[in-house]
Amino acid sequence: MPANPEYAVLLEALEIIKTKDIDFILAVGGGSVIDGVKFLSGAATFEGDEPWDILSKGIRTYKGMPFGAVLTLPATGSEMNSGSVITREETKEKRVMGGPGLFPKFSILDPQVVHSIPKRQIANGLVDSFSHVIEQYLTYPVAAKLQDRIAESVMQTLIEVAPKVMENPSDYDAASDFMWSCTMALNGLLRVGTPNDWSTHMMAHELTALYGIDHARTLAIIHPSQMKYTFEDKKEKLAQYA
Numbered sequence: 001m002p003a004n005p006e007y008a009v010l011l012e013a014l015e016i017i018k019t020k021d022i023d024f025i026l027a028v029g030g031g032s033v034i035d036g037v038k039f040l041s042g043a044a045t046f047e048g049d050e051p052w053d054i055l056s057k058g059i060r061t062y063k064g065m066p067f068g069a070v071l072t073l074p075a076t077g078s079e080m081n082s083g084s085v086i087t088r089e090e091t092k093e094k095r096v097m098g099g100p101g102l103f104p105k106f107s108i109l110d111p112q113v114v115h116s117i118p119k120r121q122i123a124n125g126l127v128d129s130f131s132h133v134i135e136q137y138l139t140y141p142v143a144a145k146l147q148d149r150i151a152e153s154v155m156q157t158l159i160e161v162a163p164k165v166m167e168n169p170s171d172y173d174a175a176s177d178f179m180w181s182c183t184m185a186l187n188g189l190l191r192v193g194t195p196n197d198w199s200t201h202m203m204a205h206e207l208t209a210l211y212g213i214d215h216a217r218t219l220a221i222i223h224p225s226q227m228k229y230t231f232e233d234k235k236e237k238l239a240q241y242a
Contacts, residue, residue: 039055076129077187083097083098130158
């Protein structure tokens with residue numbers, strides 16, 4: 001599976017699913033693999049002629065083909081949510097899909113896999129998960145104190161474990177906190193009852209679609225300037241976080 005799950009590749013997998021009468025999919029990998037399997041889950045039960053319509057028309061999946069996940073790269077939180085991001089190289093598009101039928105039936109998270117991940121990808125995972133929290137947290141104050149405290153805890157945990165897991169990926173405790181923080185960052189808990197701002201991700205998707213830059217790197221490029229641009233609207237929440 002490419003780093004950004006590619007529609008054309010997924011269509012080949014979808015053909016295998018249909019011709020081999022497959023009824024369960026196991027995603028072994030990181031967010032790209034799990035996202036790709038979510039597309040396959042929705043497309044396998046889709047009754048339309050063009051599977052891309054699921055993404056281009058925002059068609060939600062209420063009953064997909066069941067699948068499980070074995071996480072090998074912490075970052076996106078896809079192992080505990082129903083969202084998916086798919087790239088279409090021929091049109092330079094990167095679109096999202098989702099629905100209650102796209103939750104994994106189970107997900108296996110083993111922190112011991114972290115020691116085999118290249119440091120570039122560990123850094124990507126740290127940035128991606130931190131950004132996921134920021135997008136949900138950094139808007140404006142509302143009556144959601146518990147979500148704020150959880151979001152702040154996830155961000156603080158990532159800040160504390162980042163140097164440890166980068167220096168020694170075999171540190172089981174640091175790897176555990178890293179992996180669980182990535183899951184907590186985007187499992188839906190933080191966004192309950194809160195306003196979200198995914199503008200950085202939307203801009204980042206365009207950069208990845210056009211230039212093939214790592215998703216996390218595009219977020220790291222955009223976030224600082226985006227925060228300066230939106231400072232007046234977000235200064236209360238920035239002050240709270242500080």
